[in-house]
Amino acid sequence: xxxxxxxxxxxxxxxxxxxxxGATWPIQALAMLIVATGVVALVVTxxxxxxxxxxxKLSGRIQNRRGPNRVGPYGLLQTLADGIKLLVQExxxxxxxxxALFRFAPYVVFLAAFTGYxxxxxxxGLTAADLDVGIFFFLAMIGIETIGVVMAGWSSNxxxxxxGSMREVAQVVSYELPLGLAxxxxxxxxxxxxxxTITDMQAGPIWNWFVIRNGYWAIVMVPAFLIFYTAGLAxxxxxxxxxxxxxxxxxxxxxxxxxxxxxxxxxxxxxxVMLSISGVATVLFxxxxxxxxxxxxxxxxxxxxxxxxxxxxxxxVLFLLQIVLRWTLPRLRIDQVMYxxxxxxxxxxxxxxxxxxxxxxx
Amino acid sequence: xxxxxxWARNLWMGLKTTFVGLGVTVPYIFRRPYTLQYPEERxxxxxxxxxxxxxxxxxxxxxxxxxKICPVDCIALEAEGKGKFARMTKYEIDYTxxxxxxxxxxxxxxxxxxxGPTFDLVGYTREECIIDxxxxxxxxxxxxxxxxxxxxxxxxxx
Numbered sequence: 001x002x003x004x005x006x007x008x009x010x011x012x013x014x015x016x017x018x019x020x021x022g023a024t025w026p027i028q029a030l031a032m033l034i035v036a037t038g039v040v041a042l043v044v045t046x047x048x049x050x051x052x053x054x055x056x057k058l059s060g061r062i063q064n065r066r067g068p069n070r071v072g073p074y075g076l077l078q079t080l081a082d083g084i085k086l087l088v089q090e091x092x093x094x095x096x097x098x099x100a101l102f103r104f105a106p107y108v109v110f111l112a113a114f115t116g117y118x119x120x121x122x123x124x125g126l127t128a129a130d131l132d133v134g135i136f137f138f139l140a141m142i143g144i145e146t147i148g149v150v151m152a153g154w155s156s157n158x159x160x161x162x163x164g165s166m167r168e169v170a171q172v173v174s175y176e177l178p179l180g181l182a183x184x185x186x187x188x189x190x191x192x193x194x195x196x197t198i199t200d201m202q203a204g205p206i207w208n209w210f211v212i213r214n215g216y217w218a219i220v221m222v223p224a225f226l227i228f229y230t231a232g233l234a235x236x237x238x239x240x241x242x243x244x245x246x247x248x249x250x251x252x253x254x255x256x257x258x259x260x261x262x263x264x265x266x267x268x269x270x271x272x273v274m275l276s277i278s279g280v281a282t283v284l285f286x287x288x289x290x291x292x293x294x295x296x297x298x299x300x301x302x303x304x305x306x307x308x309x310x311x312x313x314x315x316x317v318l319f320l321l322q323i324v325l326r327w328t329l330p331r332l333r334i335d336q337v338m339y340x341x342x343x344x345x346x347x348x349x350x351x352x353x354x355x356x357x358x359x360x361x362x
Numbered sequence: 363x364x365x366x367x368x369w370a371r372n373l374w375m376g377l378k379t380t381f382v383g384l385g386v387t388v389p390y391i392f393r394r395p396y397t398l399q400y401p402e403e404r405x406x407x408x409x410x411x412x413x414x415x416x417x418x419x420x421x422x423x424x425x426x427x428x429x430k431i432c433p434v435d436c437i438a439l440e441a442e443g444k445g446k447f448a449r450m451t452k453y454e455i456d457y458t459x460x461x462x463x464x465x466x467x468x469x470x471x472x473x474x475x476x477x478g479p480t481f482d483l484v485g486y487t488r489e490e491c492i493i494d495x496x497x498x499x500x501x502x503x504x505x506x507x508x509x510x511x512x513x514x515x516x517x518x519x520x
Binding site: 058060061062063064065066226324325327328329340343344348 | 369372373376377380383384386387388390391393395396397399
């Protein structure tokens with residue numbers, strides 16, 4: 001193992017010493033909770049807010065506009081101002097809504113989107129929980145988000161919301177297949193489901209990254225990467241797959257009836273999911289927190305800031321590509337979305353998995 | 363062409379056209395935005411722009427021609443005295459009525475009323491939208507080429 005000891009383990013050991021007890025499971029659970037909360041509060045939320053800013057700025061530039069530039073220097077505080085505005089706005093639960101479900105739905109979406117970050121290896125040792133089934137856990141969390149969206153759509157008692165959430169279910173459940181299968185290729189190549197182990201398999205120079213591992217793996221990994229990224233776009237409900245909230249057809253889809261901070265709790269997770277999909281694509285295919293020169297396996301092994309820089313550099317590139325794709329591709333029809341999934345991505349993903357297994361045996 | 367090659371071609375075209383599209387959109391990120399930062403930056407308007415009037419009170423002989431021709435009756439003119447000794451006491455233009463047709467500039471024998479370049483008159487009340495050009499204590503007449511201060515709302519009647 002090249003990566004340092006997970007942060008939660010060191011914290012658990014420290015806590016155990018502090019309380020004068022052994023590092024039993026309650027201590028470990030407490031340590032994990034603290035690290036997970038810290039990661040969400042200190043890494044994900046600022047990055048999510050920055051993501052909203054980047055999206056607005058980049059969208060503006062692509063349309064020859066300037067984007068937000070009034071609040072703070074270069075409009076940097078615009079997202080914060082919008083957040084405050086959302087907190088102040090009235091929280092409306094309309095008469096026909098199923099109030100309990102309606103109130104609860106945003107929390108499910110919010111929690112699912114941010115729980116995915118628990119297994120994300122940001123840097124050597126900077127992982128909330130190094131689960132043995134990391135990638136499985138992540139994909140499960142992406143799936144759980146759907147439940148929140150369905151709750152929102154159903155409880156809104158609004159035809160647009162219901163249509164949007166039904167589309168979401170059809171889309172996300174379908175795209176989980178190519179997403180999972182594409183993720184299987186690095187798993188087969190590394191022989192592990194843990195994101196940390198997968199990352200550390202890719203230590204060293206750029207040809208150790210799974211996307212072009214030793215050259216010949218590229219036959220499998222390049223299509224697998226493209227499929228994972230495309231299916232990730234669909235799972236994150238981004239254009240060209242943003243049918244659940246297609247504004248020209250469904251007003252705002254499943255969050256039509258939401259206002260104030262409850263809307264914000266649908267809005268921020270969208271960016272969180274975009275980022276986590278980019279992050280997992282980075283981990284699976286692009287070497288995670290390892291740099292392309294092999295320094296993280298040599299002189300800078302286990303240095304957390306070096307890993308953090310490279311992880312966020314690669315993740316941000318994929319994130320920006322998601323935004324640019326939004327302004328490049330028109331929205332698909334629902335039948336085209338299904339066509340692309342079942343007739344386009346799924347057969348190729350299956351072929352990739354079979355080929356990866358063959359390559360693994362060689 | 364067989365069904366399989368058609369399918370493969372479809373997929374390939376889908377991938378290829380995505381990158382062709384990216385080739386179109388990505389260069390736009392590095393272009394300069396066209397947006398004018400409006401209150402700070404202002405568009406250069408043509409000379410014939412029909413905005414707020416420029417009124418040269420020294421030239422005016424209070425002949426009442428502009429009042430008569432105005433199709434919406436937005437000009438109110440009052441003067442003391444007769445003929446050469448006429449002294450203007452009120453020259454109000456009601457901008458809630460004015461349609462900026464520039465007809466008032468046509469019959470003026472001394473060419474004392476022109477259309478200026480200012481287009482953004484704002485006011486909180488209807489009274490603020492009436493400008494008295496004959497108010498000598500708070501002059502609102504501008505000679506040609508003079509920069510017109512912003513915002514003009516501060517020039518409206520207090």
